[in-house]
Amino acid sequence: MKRTIMATIMIAVAVAGGFAQEKVTLNVMNYQQADQSGYAEDVAIWEKFQKDNPAITLNIEILFNDPYHQKLQAYAAAGTLPDVFYVWPGARSAVIHEKKLAKDLNQLLGASYLKDFSAAATNPANQLGRYMAMLPQSYTYTSVMYVNTKLLADNGFKPPKTYADLKKMVPKLKAKGIAVAMLPNKDAWPMQSCLFSTVVGRMAGDAFIDSILAGKAKFTDKPFVASLQVIADLYKDGIFSREDVQVGYGEAAGMFASGKAAIYIDGDWRVGAYITDKASGKALIAPAAQDKDFALMPFVSIPGEKNPGVLSAVAGTGWAVSGSLATGSAKEKAAVKLIQYLYSPEVQAIRFGTGAFVPTRKGVKAAVEPLVAKVPLFYAENAKTSYVVDGVLDPAVYNVINDGLIAIGLGTKTPAVVAAETQKAFESWTASRK
Amino acid sequence: MGEELRTTLVDRLGAIAAKAVAYTLMILFTVMTLYPIFWLVMNSFKSTKEFQVSQLSMPVEPTLSNYVEAWKMGDFALLFPNSILYTVGATLGIVLVSLLAGFAFAKIGSRATKPIYNSFVIGILITAQSLMIPLFLEVNLLGIYNTRIAVLLVYIGTGLPLGVYLATEYIRSIPNALIESARIDGAGFFRIFWKIVLPMAMPVAVTLSILNISNIWNEFALINILVSRTELKSLPLGIYKFSGSLSTDYGKQFAALTIGMIPMLLFYIIFRRQITKGVAAGAVKG
Numbered sequence: 001m002k003r004t005i006m007a008t009i010m011i012a013v014a015v016a017g018g019f020a021q022e023k024v025t026l027n028v029m030n031y032q033q034a035d036q037s038g039y040a041e042d043v044a045i046w047e048k049f050q051k052d053n054p055a056i057t058l059n060i061e062i063l064f065n066d067p068y069h070q071k072l073q074a075y076a077a078a079g080t081l082p083d084v085f086y087v088w089p090g091a092r093s094a095v096i097h098e099k100k101l102a103k104d105l106n107q108l109l110g111a112s113y114l115k116d117f118s119a120a121a122t123n124p125a126n127q128l129g130r131y132m133a134m135l136p137q138s139y140t141y142t143s144v145m146y147v148n149t150k151l152l153a154d155n156g157f158k159p160p161k162t163y164a165d166l167k168k169m170v171p172k173l174k175a176k177g178i179a180v181a182m183l184p185n186k187d188a189w190p191m192q193s194c195l196f197s198t199v200v201g202r203m204a205g206d207a208f209i210d211s212i213l214a215g216k217a218k219f220t221d222k223p224f225v226a227s228l229q230v231i232a233d234l235y236k237d238g239i240f241s242r243e244d245v246q247v248g249y250g251e252a253a254g255m256f257a258s259g260k261a262a263i264y265i266d267g268d269w270r271v272g273a274y275i276t277d278k279a280s281g282k283a284l285i286a287p288a289a290q291d292k293d294f295a296l297m298p299f300v301s302i303p304g305e306k307n308p309g310v311l312s313a314v315a316g317t318g319w320a321v322s323g324s325l326a327t328g329s330a331k332e333k334a335a336v337k338l339i340q341y342l343y344s345p346e347v348q349a350i351r352f353g354t355g356a357f358v359p360t361r362k363g364v365k366a367a368v369e370p371l372v373a374k375v376p377l378f379y380a381e382n383a384k385t386s387y388v389v390d391g392v393l394d395p396a397v398y399n400v401i402n403d404g405l406i407a408i409g410l411g412t413k414t415p416a417v418v419a420a421e422t423q424k425a426f427e428s429w430t431a432s433r434k
Numbered sequence: 435m436g437e438e439l440r441t442t443l444v445d446r447l448g449a450i451a452a453k454a455v456a457y458t459l460m461i462l463f464t465v466m467t468l469y470p471i472f473w474l475v476m477n478s479f480k481s482t483k484e485f486q487v488s489q490l491s492m493p494v495e496p497t498l499s500n501y502v503e504a505w506k507m508g509d510f511a512l513l514f515p516n517s518i519l520y521t522v523g524a525t526l527g528i529v530l531v532s533l534l535a536g537f538a539f540a541k542i543g544s545r546a547t548k549p550i551y552n553s554f555v556i557g558i559l560i561t562a563q564s565l566m567i568p569l570f571l572e573v574n575l576l577g578i579y580n581t582r583i584a585v586l587l588v589y590i591g592t593g594l595p596l597g598v599y600l601a602t603e604y605i606r607s608i609p610n611a612l613i614e615s616a617r618i619d620g621a622g623f624f625r626i627f628w629k630i631v632l633p634m635a636m637p638v639a640v641t642l643s644i645l646n647i648s649n650i651w652n653e654f655a656l657i658n659i660l661v662s663r664t665e666l667k668s669l670p671l672g673i674y675k676f677s678g679s680l681s682t683d684y685g686k687q688f689a690a691l692t693i694g695m696i697p698m699l700l701f702y703i704i705f706r707r708q709i710t711k712g713v714a715a716g717a718v719k720g
Contacts, residue, residue: 027662034507034675034686061662064675067654074570074659080579258487277683282483 024334025057027082029072031317033064038272038354045350049341056334069093076101081322083335087134089127089315090391097129102320106132108336117343121360126315135343138316138357142388143198143299144378146256146264150293151178160263162301170238173262180239182261184247185409188402192389194266195299196231196405197312201386202305203227209387212426219423220416223306228415230302232408245409257284265299268375272355275369283369291370296378313385316357319343393426400425471695478688485684500689508672508690509664517651517669517697519582524589525646528597529639531590536601536638537631541613542623551602557595562655565592570659584660585668589650597642604638605631637711644709651698669694 032042050058061082063071069092075081076095087093087102096102106114106124114122114135121136147159155173160166169180185191200209204223211217212224234240247255253273256264264270274290276283285294298311319342325332341347348359349366358375390398404418477485479496505511539551569588570579578584608631616626632639654670661667676683676690702709 032675034504034690036683039507059663062664062675063658067658067671067674070566070655071658071662074567077567078571078574080574254482282481284483 022330023055023057024330025059026084026331026334026338028058028060028338029068029075029082029085030060030062031064031068031086032062036272038351038356041350041354045342045347049338053334053337056337058338072096079324081324083322083325083331084338085320085322086317087320088317089134089136091128091395093134094128096320097127097131097133100129100131100133101323102133103323103325103332104131104133105135105321105339108321108332109135109339113340116362118360118362120315134318134320135339136315136318136360137343137348137351139313139360139379140268140316140357141311141313141379141382141385142193142267143195143312144266144268144270145181145297145299146266146270147295147297148256148259148262148264148293149295150289151259151262155262157262159295159297160300163303166239166263166300167237169262174238178259179241179244179261181234181263181265182244182247182252182256183240183265184249184252185245185406186247187249188399188406189390190249190266191231191405191409192398192402193312196227196401197386197388197390198299198310199230199302200224200227200389201310201312202302202307203230205307205310206387209389209392213392215430219426220419224422225415225419226304228404228408228418231405232415235409235411240409242409242411245406254284268296268378269355269357271296271371271375274371275355285371287369294371296371296374298378298382307384307386309382310384310386311382312388314388314391316360394429396429396432397422397426471699474688474695475692478685478692480685482684485688497685500685501693504676504686504689504693507686508675508693509667510669510672510690510693512665513667513669513672516582516665516667520585520589520657520668521647521650523586524593524650525643527586527590528593528646529642531594532597532601532642533605533632533635533639534627535594535598536603536605536635537623537627539598539602540605541608541610541631551598554595554598557592558599560595562592562653566655566659569656573660580661580663580666582666585657585666588656588660589653592656593646593649596645600638600642601635605635608634640708640711647701648698 030042030046032039046058046060050056061071068086072081072085072087072093073095076099081101087096089097106122117135118139120126120139122132124131126136127133149159152159152169155169155176155178157169157172158165160169166180173180183191183195200223203226208217208221208223212219218224235242244252252264253266253270255261257274274283274285274294276287283290298309301308319339321332321335321339325335343361345361345364348361348364351357352359352364352372353366353368355369355372358379389401393401400422401418404413404421407413408415408418473490476492477489478500479493479498481495481497481500484494535554539547573579573584573588576584578587612630613626616630621629652670653668654674657668658671673690673694676687
């Protein structure tokens with residue numbers, strides 16, 4: 001009898017518990033590309049959450065690149081943003097930050113949760129709206145030199161440390177049809193984001209950019225023109241080939257892996273392109289070679305630089321919660337649960353393992369391939385960072401710089417002309433805001 | 435006699451030279467059109483590594499796995515029927531409404547004809563991009579966001595400006611006497627449309643179908659805004675998942691693009707005679 005009563009009570013408690021757990025549907029916008037490394041892992045991450053949380057139904061919309069941003073813009077205009085969505089900390093997701101359409105994660109997640117993340121990730125000053133609209137999953141170095149140390153050693157060279165070291169390599173490597181360094185710039189942004197920002201950081205510094213934004217300095221001033229001159233010299237001295245201006249961003253990683261260049265310049269995220277794709281089991285650079293034959297290095301020292309060793313870096317992408325969710329509602333609680341899962345050590349370890357990024361969550365460990373393992377070491381050895389040009393300037397201005405860098409690469413414009421055009425674009429943009 | 439022979443020879447040589455130039459140009463254009471398709475299909479059977487090593491040679495170890503993976507990852511089994519429904523449904527809608535409106539504008543005059551006709555035709559100048567956010571707001575207001583009917587209505591609406599313009603201009607060339615004698619015999623406008631105008635306007639109907647089938651099959655920008663659920667999306671949205679600037683798996687990307695291209699190629703191969711005839715007939719009215 002006693003047993004029967006106990007069993008009845010237990011069943012009643014279980015049933016009541018089941019009813020108490022309110023069913024919630026969350027609309028989510030995920031940024032996902034099917035043929036990129038890490039796709040299978042991303043699918044599994046979402047499936048696991050769904051399986052572990054039957055009371056929360058995820059309605060996931062998947063988009064990528066411009067269509068993602070167009071759709072987000074449309075949702076924002078209509079006031080129908082998804083409950084959880086993927087955002088950039090800067091101008092790419094300007095509407096979210098400027099109109100404060102996302103909840104302040106500082107308040108939503110709380111200090112005790114956020115203490116497990118790096119200070120750069122939780123600093124609201126690193127986001128356009130100066131509040132924590134999203135939590136950056138990574139702090140990205142946009143400028144890394146991927147060095148094929150074996151190829152250099154086979155040709156009698158050591159990994160370069162100075163501009164002169166690069167220059168020395170030109171005759172021998174060029175004679176063999178190998179480029180000293182490669183930076184594909186057909187897409188216009190890579191040169192600005194992956195090298196020029198670092199050069200500006202070294203030659204001019206963030207304070208100079210701040211002065212320009214405050215109207216106290218000009219793009220035509222010496223530090224900026226000298227930065228453009230460094231890029232012009234890289235082409236003129238044969239370190240970069242002018243043909244790279246016609247190489248698409250997607251093509252270059254494979255070209256570097258197949259030994260067509262000794263050095264490849266890109267962001268730290270590009271390690272993901274070289275490691276083993278879980279779905280196909282294939283890698284552009286085999287793990288053993290990643291370990292022995294390739295190194296991640298900072299760009300070489302430049303003659304006349306004021307800030308040696310500085311590299312451009314920016315807060316990475318992350319997740320946001322719609323500001324329209326009622327405070328304390330079941331939906332808000334479900335969104336927080338999802339966010340906490342997406343930033344959990346477990347999920348961040350998977351992301352780290354795919355080479356997507358090095359997490360801002362502290363102490364995340366993962367079995368990663370050698371090239372990915374080199375990224376946190378690279379961060380530790382290169383702590384000094386500077387602005388990424390397209391993270392601080394308006395598109396109306398940085399697009400002129402991007403086009404100017406292409407013209408410099410092709411040899412059709414001088415640094416002085418590009419600097420003058422940039423200043424003109426900046427003045428027009430400033431005037432349009434008054 | 436000698437002079438005549440020389441003239442004939444010169445004429446013949448001239449004709450041969452002209453033919454040679456014409457054939458060379460035609461072969462050149464054929465190669466320029468077909469080679470990219472051949473290149474795409476050829477590389478879709480290569481692994482990414484093989485593609486990166488050699489982009490111009492035939493596949494050494496051809497693989498079908500790119501197609502299997504792309505089909506699965508792109509949810510093409512769900513998207514294919516949707517694409518067919520949207521393309522066929524919207525094309526039929528555009529052709530029918532355009533012909534009906536064209537008949538009214540061309541043959542049933544009233545004071546309102548010109549302003550209404552102009553309000554349709556001005557739509558030719560409006561780009562899909564400028565309509566995206568207003569359309570999104572509209573379908574939300576109507577409560578039809580994330581439905582097939584919203585996609586069909588928007589496709590029919592955006593196809594009408596060109597459709598109405600072509601149909602009106604074509605139907606204008608049908609002799610008024612035919613319509614008038616039918617009216618004298620007691621036929622109503624609908625009867626005249628079905629029995630006289632529609633059969634005579636078939637060439638423009640074919641032209642409109644051809645234009646819209648390829649446009650709607652490949653349309654991306656509007657459907658991206660109109661639906662979010664995978665089961666309502668069309669093929670171009672699935673294919674786009676494979677074509678970002680950071681892509682690393684070219685094999686799957688090329689397989690996805692080939693899958694999207696095959697139906698249009700088949701459409702052309704099956705209906706090539708009608709297409710050629712339709713374009714030619716619809717292009718010259720009357």
